[in-house]
Amino acid sequence: MLEGVTLDQLRIFIAAAETHSFSAAGRRLHRAQSVISQAIAGLEGQLGVTLFRREGRYPELTEQGKLLLADARCVTASLAALKARAKGMAEGLEPELSVAIDVMFPMSVLTRTAADFSTHFPVTPLRLYVEALGGVAKAVLDGQCGIGIMGSLPLSSPSLITERLLPVQIVFVAAPGHPLAQIQGGVTGEDLARHVQLVLTDRTDLSKGREFSVMSPRSWRLADMGAKHAFLLAGLGWGGMPLEMVARDLREGALVELPLLDVPPREQMAMSAAYRADAPPGPAGRWFVEQLKHHAGAAEPTG
Amino acid sequence: MLEGVTLDQLRIFIAAAETHSFSAAGRRLHRAQSVISQAIAGLEGQLGVTLFRREGRYPELTEQGKLLLADARCVTASLAALKARAKGMAEGLEPELSVAIDVMFPMSVLTRTAADFSTHFPVTPLRLYVEALGGVAKAVLDGQCGIGIMGSLPLSSPSLITERLLPVQIVFVAAPGHPLAQIQGGVTGEDLARHVQLVLTDRTDLSKGREFSVMSPRSWRLADMGAKHAFLLAGLGWGGMPLEMVARDLREGALVELPLLDVPPREQMAMSAAYRADAPPGPAGRWFVEQLKHHAGAAEPTG
DNA sequence: TGGATACCATCTGTTTTACCGATAGGAGTG
DNA sequence: CACTCCTATCGGTAAAACAGATGGTATCCA
Structure with missing residues (x-):
């Protein structure tokens, strides 16, 4: 037929x-x-x-x-x-633990967990993929990674089970020489729309057309957080970044936080561990998730 | 049949x-x-x-x-x-310029070129993908990106045309508290093999089993340069990094360069622009490559 | 417990599609 | 101009896909 x-x-x-x-x-x-x-x-x-x-x-x-x-x-x-x-x-392929992590997840929590994992599971290979947006969800849904560490799902997906880890604070920043940083009295949505917003994107179709908080018709899409960071530091645009990632830049004046009038200047994004309902993690994966929770609890600010 | x-x-x-x-x-x-x-x-x-x-x-x-x-x-x-x-x-889809860039390429050259591109081609969308290893070549070969900026090809590929841009210096580093940093008189290959090497990998099959300079049987694969950088700073291993990327860490003592005895401590990797022979870049892409060369020439150290 | 229902695997005959060889027309070469 | 090689089309044949029938089994319900 x-x-x-x-x-x-x-x-x-x-x-x-x-x-x-x-x-x-x-x-x-x-x-x-x-x-x-x-x-x-x-x-x-x-x-x-x-x-x-x-x-x-x-x-x-x-x-x-x-x-x-x-x-x-x-x-x-x-x-x-x-x-x-x-x-x-x-032919009986040997297993490993593959984890996809949203680029906004705090590296400090991840590095401590990975170090502990190496101690507890010395012979289980660990493969870490840092992705943006839909890349994490897609990697888990597709079966490429057993566990995903991500924020809110781009698409509602009943086949994924999620376990909350910690919130991540997002701040909107630009370089001190950027025109938005010169504005007195607060930045409006119209001000934002006049300048290039640097938007993190990914390579999947899960998030096509649905990038995180796109607020400007002039936007450049970058599929790498490091590149986005570099573009912000170079003064090529403005954008939202996890506070931990730019804390040092803010302290040192390499970036400044934009005083937005129309939206809360500090948003929060809840990060969770996710896996498919039909492919729950094995002992190594289960342990990894619990250890992330343990370190996340230690890292989360009080109040 | x-x-x-x-x-x-x-x-x-x-x-x-x-x-x-x-x-x-x-x-x-x-x-x-x-x-x-x-x-x-x-x-x-x-x-x-x-x-x-x-x-x-x-x-x-x-x-x-x-x-x-x-x-x-x-x-x-x-x-x-x-x-x-x-x-x-x-239905006559509008074109854009998609460029895949090796994560080791200097961000300073890239950001200046991107800024100039925006000025010269204000209505042509620019999509930048920062990839590791085979990811750049694959993106070009697959037709996802018209131009790739990458180092030596993981596979010989006669269907790609390459144009040399600049060399990138690689240094082998670890955190100051790492055992390798305590060794007096130089670090041998045996010393290296005893510790976890943080290796950049990617998600393609082009580089499977062929990561850049894997010198230790104990290696962790990370599919993100930012994550690799964070793991180095956290003292979880050693690895090769582009000099520009860690220059500040070296100056500030957050990382130290390992004095290797068995290999030249500073390798050089030539970066080139690449595109498919059967799909040469159009005017926008051509201009982008020439502008990269222009900025690369200004950035290349003399002598 | 037995009858009814729904499922999967197998078989067989029919229908549909894929395949190949033949052929016509045209491009390219010497 | 003759020859060679290519592509598109056509028609006949073979192979594959399909659906219906059937047997066996699991599940549900009264």
Whole structure:
């Protein structure tokens, strides 16, 4: 029953693109040339995009074909990853603890927990991924990481179980030389909208269009907190940062806190440990989460 | 011709997993129950993994099935992304400039170039991804980013064109309280091997097993430079860092440079701009690369 | 406890699709 | 101009997918 794009069509597409010839693609795949021609035509019909220009003897990829070729490779690559994982399972692959952490989580709590983990579980490999926004949730939902340490979910997800760890304070800052830092008497929403907001983004679709507190139509998206920090210090924009991360900069005057009139200047974001309901953590993961809670309790300010 | 896993099998797998029933999956997909049963059996045969346990009336996902389900979703999600992109092209999607930058690249050069770009191309959205190791190359090869700023390629890749920008100096450091920092007369390879090396890794398969200068069997992998930096400052290990990034820590004594006996204490890594041979940058991308060269030339130390 | 219901695995016949070979038309080369 | 190689199309055949029927089993309920 013919419905939708098939992997075979994508494989044929990739082979035709790489060999620059339908005939050569057929030879490579041990298929008749007409199979290649019809498969490409079928794929073009389904996508509504012309993939090859047929003006000479040899077909040439169109610009759109070139871009979609990369996507086709992603699809076949992710299928290859699935097969590789299946193969590993069939052969009894050794487990490890993979944790995805929101970049806003305090490093001090994380480093102490990781040190303790190494002591208690010396032979269990620990793989830490620092992600932004939806990257943490996606890593857990996809099964890449057993545990995620994150703030509020970009999407409501009943399949995730969350356990509260600690709140994180967010402050809005800019460099002292930035125009917003010169304003007397408080910064309004209109003032903010006139300048570039540096917004942390990620690479997933979970948070597409839903970055944290986007308040300016002029915004630059950076997929790395370190880069965002560097851009703030360079005076290229304004943005919200975890207080712990910029405390030193504020003390030393490298950044200043913006006195906002329209929103509370210090927001709080609750951080939680999350895992899939159908894949609860094992002993190592369970211990890691409890130890995070222990260190978070010690780090949380009173009052 | 029957060969390999099909997307239809994956869709059936996902539907069966979500409905917890082959019959319900059949109803959802408007297919006979026997089609579902045979498709699942066929998929299990090809993968060599049992996806469902059939012990009661309803099939239950096995642990392996649960993990592969996430992979199956990745495959279908990436196909959905391909279709969405095709749809966008068919509708004339507006372009942007996406650049992937190796985390070791000096932020000062990047921030100046980005500021200039904003002035020259005020309406072209700029999306910056800071990645580690293979992440940059993969982003370019996959077509996610038009330009990559990276060091030596993890894999030789004739389809990438590279243009040299500047060298980056790497220093090996640890916290002053770390045992390696107490050693008199120089640090040997054996000394290094006795302690945890903090290694930057990424999420791609391009660099799997090929992290930068792994010199210790005891190593922790961190997929974020900020996290690695925090772990170094916390005294949890030793590692190589770009000189610019830790210059302030070295001046202030928060980190110390390890006097290595067996390797040159200061390595150099050449950074280049890279793009696919078949997708050279347009005017905005071309300008960005030239501006990086301009600022890199100003930043490069003489002698 | 037994009847009813719903599920999955298997089998078989039918339908649909994929495939290949043949062919026409055109591009490219010597 | 002749020859070679390519792509698109067509038609017949083979293979695969499909659905319905059936048997066996689990589950539910009176």
